[in-house]
Amino acid sequence: MNKSDLIKQLAEDKNLTPEEASDFVNTFFDSMREALLAGKRVEIRGFGSFKIKEYKGYVGRNPKTGEKVEVRPKKLPFFKVGKNLKDFVNS
Structure with missing residues (x-):
């Protein structure tokens, strides 16, 4: 949907x-x-909750060339499934 x-x-x-x-x-x-x-955290009872997770920057590696790459810090939305939804999907 x-x-x-x-x-x-x-x-x-x-x-x-x-x-x-x-x-x-x-x-x-x-x-x-x-x-x-x-x-703020957004919680919808029976469905799940959303929050923003912050990730620190780090030095990564380009898998093709092996070259070191600086990965900047970032924020990403994170969803945690609620118990009712989890139970419904697994029933």
Whole structure:
């Protein structure tokens, strides 16, 4: 399922126009993005939680040439699956 499928499904299930459903989905994801950028953890009970993990820079190696490469520090979103979702998928 992609974002447009989600919007379509929401519009059908809740008897909304596609524009209303799109606004709802976009607001939901924008709110999650803003919270993560502010350094907050986003938890959706029964589904999972999102947070930003920070990784330090390091010296890596180009596997083709063997040349040393400086890898800059970075931040990446991290998702941890919730117990209910994990149990549902494994049932």
